[in-house]
Every structure is written in structure tokens, then in C-alpha cells.
Amino acid sequence: MKKVFALVLAALMALCCVACGEPKEDINAKSEGVMTYAEYEAAALESKVVIEAYVQGKQAYSAEYGNTSIYAQDGDGAYFIYRMPCSQADYDKITIGSKIKVTGYKAEWSGEVEITDATFEIVEGNYVAEKLDVTALLASADLIKHQNKAIAIKGATVAASKDAAGNEVAFLYNWDGSGQDGNDLYFNVTVNGATYNLCVETDLCAADSAVYAAVKALKIGDTIDLEGFLYWYNGANPHITAVTTK
Amino acid sequence: MKKTFSMLLCLITVLVALTSCHGARSLDPFVIPDSFDTEKQYEITFWAKSDTNIRQVQIYEKAISDFETLYPNIKVNLQIYNDYGKIYQDVITNISVQKTPNVCITYPDHIATYMTSPDVVVSLDELFANEKYGLGGSELRFDGPTYDEIVPKFLEECVIDGKHYAIPYMRSTEACYVNKTFVEKLGYKLPEVLTWDFVLEVSNAALAKDEEGNFLVNGQKTLIPFIYKSTDNMMIQMLKQKGAGYSNDNGDILIFNDTTKELLRMFEEPAKTRAFSTFKISSYPANFLNAGQCIFAIDSTAGATWMGSKAPLQDIDESLIADFETEVMLIPQFDTSAPAMISQGPSVCVFNKHDNGEVLASWLFAQYLLVNDVQIAYSQTEGYVPVTSKAQNCDEYKEYLANEGIDNDKHYDVKLKAAKLLLENTDNTFVTPVFNGSTSLRNAAGQMVENVTKSMRRGEPVDDEYYVNLYKDVTALYRLDQTQAMGKGREELGALPTMAVVLICAIITAWVLIGISASVAFAKKRKK
Numbered sequence: 001m002k003k004v005f006a007l008v009l010a011a012l013m014a015l016c017c018v019a020c021g022e023p024k025e026d027i028n029a030k031s032e033g034v035m036t037y038a039e040y041e042a043a044a045l046e047s048k049v050v051i052e053a054y055v056q057g058k059q060a061y062s063a064e065y066g067n068t069s070i071y072a073q074d075g076d077g078a079y080f081i082y083r084m085p086c087s088q089a090d091y092d093k094i095t096i097g098s099k100i101k102v103t104g105y106k107a108e109w110s111g112e113v114e115i116t117d118a119t120f121e122i123v124e125g126n127y128v129a130e131k132l133d134v135t136a137l138l139a140s141a142d143l144i145k146h147q148n149k150a151i152a153i154k155g156a157t158v159a160a161s162k163d164a165a166g167n168e169v170a171f172l173y174n175w176d177g178s179g180q181d182g183n184d185l186y187f188n189v190t191v192n193g194a195t196y197n198l199c200v201e202t203d204l205c206a207a208d209s210a211v212y213a214a215v216k217a218l219k220i221g222d223t224i225d226l227e228g229f230l231y232w233y234n235g236a237n238p239h240i241t242a243v244t245t246k
Numbered sequence: 247m248k249k250t251f252s253m254l255l256c257l258i259t260v261l262v263a264l265t266s267c268h269g270a271r272s273l274d275p276f277v278i279p280d281s282f283d284t285e286k287q288y289e290i291t292f293w294a295k296s297d298t299n300i301r302q303v304q305i306y307e308k309a310i311s312d313f314e315t316l317y318p319n320i321k322v323n324l325q326i327y328n329d330y331g332k333i334y335q336d337v338i339t340n341i342s343v344q345k346t347p348n349v350c351i352t353y354p355d356h357i358a359t360y361m362t363s364p365d366v367v368v369s370l371d372e373l374f375a376n377e378k379y380g381l382g383g384s385e386l387r388f389d390g391p392t393y394d395e396i397v398p399k400f401l402e403e404c405v406i407d408g409k410h411y412a413i414p415y416m417r418s419t420e421a422c423y424v425n426k427t428f429v430e431k432l433g434y435k436l437p438e439v440l441t442w443d444f445v446l447e448v449s450n451a452a453l454a455k456d457e458e459g460n461f462l463v464n465g466q467k468t469l470i471p472f473i474y475k476s477t478d479n480m481m482i483q484m485l486k487q488k489g490a491g492y493s494n495d496n497g498d499i500l501i502f503n504d505t506t507k508e509l510l511r512m513f514e515e516p517a518k519t520r521a522f523s524t525f526k527i528s529s530y531p532a533n534f535l536n537a538g539q540c541i542f543a544i545d546s547t548a549g550a551t552w553m554g555s556k557a558p559l560q561d562i563d564e565s566l567i568a569d570f571e572t573e574v575m576l577i578p579q580f581d582t583s584a585p586a587m588i589s590q591g592p593s594v595c596v597f598n599k600h601d602n603g604e605v606l607a608s609w610l611f612a613q614y615l616l617v618n619d620v621q622i623a624y625s626q627t628e629g630y631v632p633v634t635s636k637a638q639n640c641d642e643y644k645e646y647l648a649n650e651g652i653d654n655d656k657h658y659d660v661k662l663k664a665a666k667l668l669l670e671n672t673d674n675t676f677v678t679p680v681f682n683g684s685t686s687l688r689n690a691a692g693q694m695v696e697n698v699t700k701s702m703r704r705g706e707p708v709d710d711e712y713y714v715n716l717y718k719d720v721t722a723l724y725r726l727d728q729t730q731a732m733g734k735g736r737e738e739l740g741a742l743p744t745m746a747v748v749l750i751c752a753i754i755t756a757w758v759l760i761g762i763s764a765s766v767a768f769a770k771k772r773k774k
Contacts, residue, residue: 046700046703046704046705047704048704064331064335105700105704107527109527109528109529110529110530110533117700164300164303164304174298174328175298176298176299176300177300178296178298178299178300178302178303178326178328179298179326179328180325180326183326183328234533234561234562234563235563
């Protein structure tokens, strides 16, 4: 009997241990005085905003200006924090998934809604968003609702770009081919019959990154899957962070 | 004996190590070789700036190819940048490791900072005058300009601390690109020279909306009547036109004065009503102008190919482009009888190296950028003007100007009008004093316009206290209390800190003691 009792007790304790495991983080929970995504979305341009979100991407650190730009997301939407002042030490502490509280001003630049003149603090929490598959949404007017989110595009076909000599190429250094190795890469893909121009921004993915090498290896007609952030510049202008050739 | 020898060896090793702690061997001042060694191979680097314009890159490439044909023993490696700031940063980074380029497109403001490291940038005055390799020199393999054939006004801009440290490459100024159709629709007639009052009055009048919230003048929900691309230029030019302080040749910061405040206050209301905005806040003036969403767009004449309904370069969807008449005008003035506008554009400097022959090869290439072929071709890529009278007065360039508007590409009328605007107003242009810190001051000038504009848009209180804090914040942000005039660095360093004096004394004492100890040991050994 004692043996059975001991076994039951052990089993109960084991169950308790499982139940005591770390609770799943509520990624939409906000601290006192922090806006929900809906409140942020409704806030007027130029108004003060306070948000909490999880870092999904960070641009290179600008030592000259002491700032960086951040892609962040919560469960409901995404934010772009433009040239957020920070020290190199704080920049190093910000990793993908880090939760930050940001106070700044909502602004719009060429269609890109962003937070400017921001201050921030790193707070407890971690979350890496699943990439939203926008393949079917690319031609839709609803695409803008997902601005700044981490996205995926599946089964795109590399379409030709024209270099300065009029040759068909798979990618260009700079938008018009006026750059060199190390500059931003621009390339076209066709999805569901429409062509889209994509960019590998070296501030986000440096010239020695895997995606930079992958785009340089592309050939016209390749079928590829892509990941990136849904940046906006006079229309959708995704900044690509990963390319997989099928 | 062995002990003494090892002690001496130690001493030499330590001395060598201490000496090498000061980094790579510093550069000796450049001395012009008697002749250029055409048998020796030279490989030089050229860091160039393109306005993200493929034609400019092609012109650089052709210039290099033509130059290498003339000088087969010089190979030029081209590195293209799209941003002056990035060139500046990379040069600064590479000065400490002596990996500067040989030839570099840059601004004199930036050169002033490079020159805080001695003998890094080559003073060009002796090279200019050199009989064989100087401007118009007898041994040149190309038909370059003489000293007198470089536009004096542009050449003067390359003088830093009394010497030439650069040659001008291209020059531009700012222009106001006006939607004339809208100005007239609003019931106004463009004056011969714009005034700030006129621009602000028309901009305010353009804000009228219909019941649905559409602007009456364009029937759209979006309109920013007046957009300025470079707010640092905006403040600098307004101060110049007002005869107010900005800075002087001694590197004194004079910008924090009452006129600056008065000018900033002038833009408070237009910023609040959204009649005025800036590139940093809203986006490229060209995009709004071409979409019929802006009436007065101020940008560089070197951006003219993007301006107007028929512009050959467009950054917005074709369906958004409005049809209107574009007028290219001088930037607004306070006194229309004495217009003043900035002179800007790339210059070229040559960096010093250990091999004088390599520097001479660099100078030959830098000078080659002034030949008519390069000057004319490059100026045609944008609203630039050539920097030599030799190019400006040649038939090819005159014919180019005469063909204004015959097509919307090479002869795009807005671009040619922009170039002519500078050609006709070269004497009305000015530059600001150059010193170590002048780049920061320029940034600060623009920052104040941006801050006031943002604050007004955000409904923040902008009062006297605001301006006191603005001046304080901008001074701190751009470290304007730490700038210095060229050549003044030594005096301004002041006395060494006590700790440094103590440390130096301790090192000297230690070496003296080591020396005495070694001598005593040596003497004892001899006695034995």
C-alpha cells in the first residue's frame, strides 16, 4: 500500500512540475500606460505614442549618429522604429525576440508609418513572430495592413532586371545598377502573374550576409522562397532577409 | 660582458617597441618628383560619389579607361559611393591605418577634418604651379585647363587655411522648382525673383479645402505647398541673405543669434498649418511636386532630372504624375536686388602616400577629371555646371545649352534651366567658412529647422524658453563648443593634465635610473 501511495505521490509531483512550467507569454499584454496595437493604429500622425513590442529585426548600428532602426511586432501588428537613439552597448543587448518599450512620435514618410524621435528601454519578455505568408496578399489592397511585419513569399520566380547596357540580369547593385558589390541589391520577382521589386538593404543585411550571397547567385527563372519585412516606400517595398532557391 | 650585452639588447628592444606603439610610420610631406617615372607601375584608388545615377558611373569608368590609355603604367581602381557622408566616415576610419584612397571626391568641410591628421591631404598649390605636371603643364598627356581656366570662384572654395587642398569637380546650387500652373490657378503671378514672403503667402493660400477635405488647388487629400530638401542650406542661405552671423574663418560659432530665432519663428505657423515641411519629415520634394502635391520644391540643381511632370527620372508610379508647367527659379530672397545662394558640389582631394611618385600619379588623374570630355559629359547627367571656363566656353557645351528642351532626356528643359541658373548667378553664390567642426555646424543649422517644424506639427509649446533649450541642445548634440579653427589646434590644447605630467616624469625617471644602473654595472665589470 505504502509503495502504491508513494508512486501516486511521485506521479502527482511530476504533474505539478509540468504545470509549474513557464507560462506562455501573452504577447499582447501591455504595461500601464502602454498602447495596444489598435490604439497605436488609431493614433494621429505626429502624436506621442508609447508601445511595447518584440524586436524582429535591427539595422546596423550607426556609430556616427548613435542610433539604429528596428522592426518590432506584437501579436496584433508591427512597428518600425526609425533611427532610435541608443548606445553601442544597448544595441548589443537588443537581440531578435527582445521586448522593448518605446516612447516616440508617430510619423509617416513616403507611406511608411514609423515611430521617430524615440526613447526605449529593454523589458522582460521574448517572442519571435512566425513569418506571415503574404504570397496571396501581394496584389491586395489589404497588404498595407501588414506593413512592417515579418513576412514570407513562397514560390516566386526571379524576373529579369535590365542593367546599364540593357542586358537582362537577375539583380542590380542599387536601383538602377549604378552601384557595386557592397551596395543594396534590387531584384524582381513574379508572383501570380505580377512583378514586384524587392531589395536587400545592406543596413539590415550586410554584404557578407547569407541573403546577400544568395541574391547574387540568383538566375532569371529561379523559383525561390523569400523572407523579409514589409517596408513601404510609395507602395510595398519588402526588405528581404532570406532567400531559398527551390 | 654577456649581462651588459643582454641589457643593451633589452633596452633596444624596449625602445623599438615603445616607438612602434605610436602606430605606422607617419607620412613625410609630399615633395614633387623631378620627373614622373613612366616605367614604374602604379595602382591608385579613386573613391567617387554618384547621385545613384548610372550615367555618372559610366562617365567615371570612361574617364578612367581614357586616362589609363594615356598613362598605361597607372591603374585606377574605382570605388563608387552614393553618399558623401559615407565617404567621409570611411576616410576618417582609414586615416588611422593609412589606407586612405589616393583620390577622393569630397567636400572642403570634410577635408578640414581629414587635415587634423598632419600631411594626410596633399596641399596642391605647388602642384598647380609645377611647370611639367601642373595645371596646363608641359609634360601632361592631355589637354587640361590652366590655372586661369578654372572658374576662380569655384577654386577659391577649395582654399583651407590659406592653401588649396582640393580642386573643384562639379558645381551646383539650389533652385526652387515651381508648379507655375498652381500658382496662377491660385490667382498669383510669379515675380522675377521669389521672396520668402511670396512663397509663404501662396503656400498659405493653397491650403483652402472643399467640404470633403480635398485641397481646392489640386483636388487631392494631400498637399504640402512648400517643401525644402536641405534645411541646413535653408538656414545658411537665409542667414547670409539677412547678413546675420553663422560662423567665421576663425571657426567661431555665430549662429545662435536673434536673427536665427527670428527666421525659425517665421516658419512656426507654416509648419503648424502644414503649409511647409521638409524632406526629413515628409519625403523627397520631387515626389510631391510631380504628383501635383507641392507648389514650391527647393532642391539642388543637381537633382533637376527628377523635377517636373516630364522628368526623365521618376520615383512615383506613372499613374500619379500630374501635368503642370514647371518653372525653375532662384531660391527665395529677402532682398531681390542682391540675391544670395549657396555654391555646392563635389571637389577632389589627393591623399599623401609614402611614395611621392604614387602621389604624382594621383594628381595626374585628379587633374584629368578637369578635361573638357569629363567635365561636359558629367555636367550633362544633372543640372551641374562644369568648373572650368575652358569647358563652359567650348562649342560643344554652348550647343548643349542652346538645345534646351529639344528632348526630355539629355536636353530636358528643367535640367538645363537649372544649370543656366547657376551659370548666370555664379557671382551671387557663396560658401561658408571651412574648419574642423564646420560639418557639425551645418548639421546643427538644419537640425534647428527640423526641430521647430516637428514641434509645431506636434502642437508643442514653442516659446522663448523653447529657443533657449533648442540652442543648448543643438550645441551639445553637435559638440559645437568643441570646434576649432584650422591651424589653431595646438594653442587650444592648453596645458597637459597633471596626471599626464606625472606619468611622463615617472617614465623619464625610470629610464634615467635604468641608464645609471646599466652604467654602474658596466663600470664594475670593467674594474674586475
